[in-house]
Amino acid sequence: MQSNNLIFSYDMSKQFTAIAHPNIALIKYWGKRDSKLNLPAVGSISITLRDLFTKTSVEFDDQLTQDEMTLAGKLPDASDIKRVTEFLDLVRAQAKTTTFAHVISETNFPAQAGLASSASGFAALALASTRAAGLKLSKNELSILARRGSGSAARSLYGGFVEMKRGNTDDGIHDIAVQIHDEHYWPLDILVLITSEEKKSISSRDGMNLTRDTSPYYSAWVSSIDQDLRDMRNALAQKDFETVGEISEFNCLKMHSLIFSARPGIIYWNETTLALIQKIRELRSNGLSVFFTVDAGPQVKAICLPNHADRIERGLRTIPGIKKIIKTKLGPGAYLEHKNTALCPPAI
Ligand code: PMV
Numbered sequence: 001m002q003s004n005n006l007i008f009s010y011d012m013s014k015q016f017t018a019i020a021h022p023n024i025a026l027i028k029y030w031g032k033r034d035s036k037l038n039l040p041a042v043g044s045i046s047i048t049l050r051d052l053f054t055k056t057s058v059e060f061d062d063q064l065t066q067d068e069m070t071l072a073g074k075l076p077d078a079s080d081i082k083r084v085t086e087f088l089d090l091v092r093a094q095a096k097t098t099t100f101a102h103v104i105s106e107t108n109f110p111a112q113a114g115l116a117s118s119a120s121g122f123a124a125l126a127l128a129s130t131r132a133a134g135l136k137l138s139k140n141e142l143s144i145l146a147r148r149g150s151g152s153a154a155r156s157l158y159g160g161f162v163e164m165k166r167g168n169t170d171d172g173i174h175d176i177a178v179q180i181h182d183e184h185y186w187p188l189d190i191l192v193l194i195t196s197e198e199k200k201s202i203s204s205r206d207g208m209n210l211t212r213d214t215s216p217y218y219s220a221w222v223s224s225i226d227q228d229l230r231d232m233r234n235a236l237a238q239k240d241f242e243t244v245g246e247i248s249e250f251n252c253l254k255m256h257s258l259i260f261s262a263r264p265g266i267i268y269w270n271e272t273t274l275a276l277i278q279k280i281r282e283l284r285s286n287g288l289s290v291f292f293t294v295d296a297g298p299q300v301k302a303i304c305l306p307n308h309a310d311r312i313e314r315g316l317r318t319i320p321g322i323k324k325i326i327k328t329k330l331g332p333g334a335y336l337e338h339k340n341t342a343l344c345p346p347a348i
Contacts, residue, residue, distance in 0.1 A: 015059035015102075016131040020123035020156045020334035022109070022116035023048045024190070024293055024301050026248040027228050028255040029151050029164060031208055031218065038148050039175050041212075042225040043166040045232050046155045047303075048183065049190060050331025054120035056105040058128040064100035071105045071121075087122065087149045088129060094145075095133035103129075109326070110197040116156075116295060118204070122149030123156035123334045131336060143176040150204075159183040159332035161236055163229070183330040186239050189309035191302040192326040193316060195272040204296045207259060207266050214263035221258045225251075241305055245284075245291025248303070252293045259296075268297050272321030276300040283315045 023046035031041035067085050069076055076084070088101055105124065107117055126146040130137050137145065139157065146153040147164075154177035155162040161181040167174025202210070212218050228251050235243040259266045273294060280292045280302055289305035290312045304312045313325065 014132065015057050016128045017055060017057040017337040018124040018127035018131075018334055019053050019055050019337055020120040020127065020153075021048050021050060021053050021159075021331045022120040023152060023155045023162065024116060024295060025152065025155075026244065026293060027225065027232050027251050028295070030204075030255050030258065031212055031222060032151070033166075034170070034172070035209065037172045037175075038151055039172045040151050040164060040166050041222050043229050044152070044155070044164045045180065045229060045236075046152065046162050046164070047188075047190070048156060048159045048162060048331050048333065049192070049328050050183070051326060051328040052107075052109045052120070052192070054105060054107045054117065054124045055337070056103065056121070056124035056128045058125070058132040059102045060097070060099040060132055061102055062099050064102070067100045067103065069103040069105070071103075072107055083149070084125070087125060090145060090148055091126075091129045091133050091135070094130070094137075095135050097133060101129065101132065109192075110194065116152055118150035119152040119156040122146050122153035125149060126153065127157070127334050127336060140173075140176050144172060147172070147175060147177075157334050160185055160330050163233070179333075180233065180236060183332055186236075186330075187306055188330060189304045189306045190328050190330075191304065191309070191313055191316065192328060193276055193300040193302060193322055194324040194326070195270055195276070195298045195300065195321055197323060200268060200297050202266055207262070207296060210266065211258055211262045215258055215261040217258050217261050221254065224254070241289055245289075245303070248293050249291055256294065269294065270298045270321070272319060273298045273300055275319045275321070276302075276316060279316055279319050280312075283312055288312050288315070 025044050025046045027045040029040050029044035033039045033041040067088055069084055071080055123146050126142055143154040143157055146157055155164050158177055158179040160179060160183040162177050163180050164177045228247060231247050277292050280290055283290055288308045288311060290302050293301050
């Protein structure tokens with residue numbers, strides 16, 4: 001172990017545990033301008049969810065001859081091992097160590113099914129692994145690192161309403177997440193409607209590459225997002241629920257139209273996804289304040305004003321095919337468990 005190279009004087013044999021919550025995008029990240037550094041082609045805006053989480057413990061151990069990991073209570077498959085090991089290599093390079101690590105990670109929701117488990121997973125891994133390696137990164141540095149694991153992971157470092165910036169330089173130092181409003185700014189209810197617990201057929205990463213390479217609509221998507229971001233920032237600043245919902249649904253359907261138009265087209269939805277979207281629109285036309293969004297999977301998220309949430313939930317329960325409903329609110333950014341302090345805010 002090369003403890004003389006450590007930036008901080010933590011004991012590297014110590015286990016660090018971090019908790020991070022997934023986020024759902026109101027303005028979607030879809031497309032990479034650089035696959036190696038995982039630089040987004042577009043900015044995005046998300047909300048962090050309170051009641052879903054990933055909890056990850058990391059301990060570096062110089063007795064190990066490779067990284068050892070348990071993810072979601074199971075031994076991971078080869079592609080997960082590769083992804084986590086490559087991420088830990090980035091941490092090792094920064095900490096100037098070659099020591100391998102034990103990683104134990106669990107989530108309280110279905111992983112890899114379009115519920116942003118990679119967002120909470122890599123946010124928690126970034127925080128726990130850097131601390132365990134003796135690094136104490138700034139918020140921006142942590143955001144840049146988390147992004148290498150998963151583009152949306154940078155957003156899960158923060159609570160509330162979060163924007164992921166699309167930078168303009170090749171090194172990615174400006175492709176960072178920033179908090180727009182914290183989780184107390186606007187109490188909204190979110191119903192996460194789980195319609196399938198299966199792993200999705202194609203990962204976001206592969207889906208993005210296929211879309212960029214084959215969809216005739218890709219450049220129109222990329223060039224239209226700055227306007228959506230501006231409109232969404234303004235609507236959030238005014239707490240204008242109707243406009244936030246209108247922009248969010250527009251952006252969501254635009255992303256899925258883009259994804260449908262890849263070759264071969266990718267369909268993340270199932271019949272319950274579509275039935276729920278239609279039901280949400282029907283409930284809204286009956287005077288209830290609700291809008292939907294769907295990420296790269298079949299799950300639907302209904303965002304509601306709290307005084308309407310119970311009636312919206314009763315209406316949605318009439319749709320067959322829902323496996324589970326999780327009712328939640330906006331939640332905090334990633335934090336270290338043993339210190340029980342929020343990471344962002346306050347400062348790391
Ligand atoms: O962070 P990734 O690579 O899992 O991609 C996330 C893609 C979407 O969930 C569809 C959109 C988003 O902004 O979260």
